[in-house]
Amino acid sequence: MRRASALAAALSLAALLTGCTQEKPESAxxxxxxxxxxxxxxTPEERESHxxxxxxxDPQHPVTIPPHQSDQTDEEFADDFYEVLKKEC
Incomplete structure (x- = not known):
């Protein structure tokens, strides 16, 4: 009985260690x-202009929102584009 529980513990430890050493898949x-x-x-020139x-x-020279293809409404896209400008500019 003692031999069986020692063997089970060794196998459990081996399985645990094997799981820890496996490579993790690269995230997308x-x-x-x-x-x-x-x-x-x-283009770099367009980015600089934005x-x-x-x-x-300046209301006389507003940000030109580039054309886009997405499921967002124009307003949602414009809001997101302003967030990008905050970060990039």
């Missing part, structure tokens, strides 16, 4: 939101 890269994708799809307009807060 984070996906970009449509607003982030629009930012990164913009940042200049964002920083100036």
């Amino acid at each position: 890269p984070a996906t970009r939101s449509p607003a982030q994708a629009a930012w990164y799809d913009s 940042c200049d307009a964002y920083r100036s807060h």
Whole structure:
């Protein structure tokens, strides 16, 4: 009986150690939101123009929201794009 419980404990420990040493699958890269994708799809000149307009807060020269393809409404996309500008500019 003692031999059986010692064997069971050894097998349990071996199984536990095997589980701890297994490689974990790599996590999938984070996906970009449509607003982030629009930012990164913009040219450097367009990005600079977006940042200049964002920083100036001038109603005469508003931020031009780039075209996008997403399930979001235009208003939701614009809000998300402003969040990207906050972070990037």
